[in-house]
Amino acid sequence: MFEFTSASRYWEPKESGVICAACPRRCFLHKDQRGACYVRKERNNQIVLTSYGRSSGFCIDPIEKKPLNHFYPGSSVLSFGTAGCNLSCKFCQNWDISKATSQDKLNSAAYPENIARTAAKHNCQSVAFTYNDPVIFNEYAVDTAQACREFGIQSVAVSAGYVDGLARETLFNEIDAANIDLKAFSDEFYFKVCGGHLDPVLQTLKYIHHETDCWLEITTLLIPGLNDSKKEITDLCHWVLEHLADWVPIHFSAFHPDFKMRDIHPTPADTLLTAREIALQRGLKHIYLGPVNTNCFTLPSAIF
Ligand code: SF4
Numbered sequence: 001m002f003e004f005t006s007a008s009r010y011w012e013p014k015e016s017g018v019i020c021a022a023c024p025r026r027c028f029l030h031k032d033q034r035g036a037c038y039v040r041k042e043r044n045n046q047i048v049l050t051s052y053g054r055s056s057g058f059c060i061d062p063i064e065k066k067p068l069n070h071f072y073p074g075s076s077v078l079s080f081g082t083a084g085c086n087l088s089c090k091f092c093q094n095w096d097i098s099k100a101t102s103q104d105k106l107n108s109a110a111y112p113e114n115i116a117r118t119a120a121k122h123n124c125q126s127v128a129f130t131y132n133d134p135v136i137f138n139e140y141a142v143d144t145a146q147a148c149r150e151f152g153i154q155s156v157a158v159s160a161g162y163v164d165g166l167a168r169e170t171l172f173n174e175i176d177a178a179n180i181d182l183k184a185f186s187d188e189f190y191f192k193v194c195g196g197h198l199d200p201v202l203q204t205l206k207y208i209h210h211e212t213d214c215w216l217e218i219t220t221l222l223i224p225g226l227n228d229s230k231k232e233i234t235d236l237c238h239w240v241l242e243h244l245a246d247w248v249p250i251h252f253s254a255f256h257p258d259f260k261m262r263d264i265h266p267t268p269a270d271t272l273l274t275a276r277e278i279a280l281q282r283g284l285k286h287i288y289l290g291p292v293n294t295n296c297f298t299l300p301s302a303i304f
Pocket residue numbers: 020021022023024025026027034035036037038039040041085086135136
């Protein structure tokens with residue numbers, strides 16, 4: 001099948017292959033190999049992004065669904081994603097997209113200017129890169145954010161923040177707002193449950209808050225018995241106070257069994273209320289509980 005591709009901007013040549021520098025996994029790729037995210041692959045001693053210019057679907061959502069509660073409240077956002085992911089969370093709630101290859105899920109062409117034009121036509125204040133992580137379609141997200149600016153449209157990243165170096169700088173200097181998923185406050189959880197590490201995510205949070213103009217909100221999904229202890233929530237809150245600010249909004253959201261984690265019960269309401277209480281007692285000012293359940297308006301791909 002024909003693939004749309006774009007040359008990656010983040011890679012390093014090596015004698016017997018290439019290293020992808022788009023995220024901290026640093027996949028070493030030989031001829032025609034794909035990285036762990038499925039959508040970056042070696043081609044002719046370079047790396048290409050195979051999902052550039054195609055989407056797995058478009059919806060118009062309220063911005064509070066991203067969730068962003070302090071960024072153009074009450075406005076509509078044109079949401080879209082691609083395929084693949086650079087983490088492997090056992091509880092992934094979008095696993096049909098995040099674990100898909102570019103060929104499985106991606107529909108017809110949706111180039112950056114078309115997306116910006118469509119957002120403007122439907123009175124959307126912003127375009128969100130969501131459903132899967134924009135970190136892995138960085139070049140597509142950056143080009144779309146730039147096209148949106150031409151139309152007076154903002155751009156939003158819903159991301160796990162598992163990115164570093166030039167890729168992190170380039171992405172978050174183009175984006176107007178981000179909700180970063182801080183999946184837990186322990187490296188053990190990141191390693192065992194998500195196949196990653198905590199530190200790059202903390203560095204991303206600090207980078208966005210201190211080095212960019214991008215508006216930042218944080219979401220933590222509380223999973224019973226895995227990341228919802230009072231101590232872990234307290235440590236997370238202390239870290240935000242020490243390294244970010246008391247006014248950074250935090251969303252605690254509820255887990256439901258999905259993908260490879262169907263043997264754990266949904267998060268009880270009391271756990272969310274306790275997390276909120278801990279955060280407020282520590283001095284954080286904007287604490288929200290979720291998820292936000294609202295309908296979205298799905299756009300047919302033919303509009304592109
Ligand atoms: S973006 Fe994909 S290919 Fe590149 S290092 Fe990360 S997982 Fe590997």
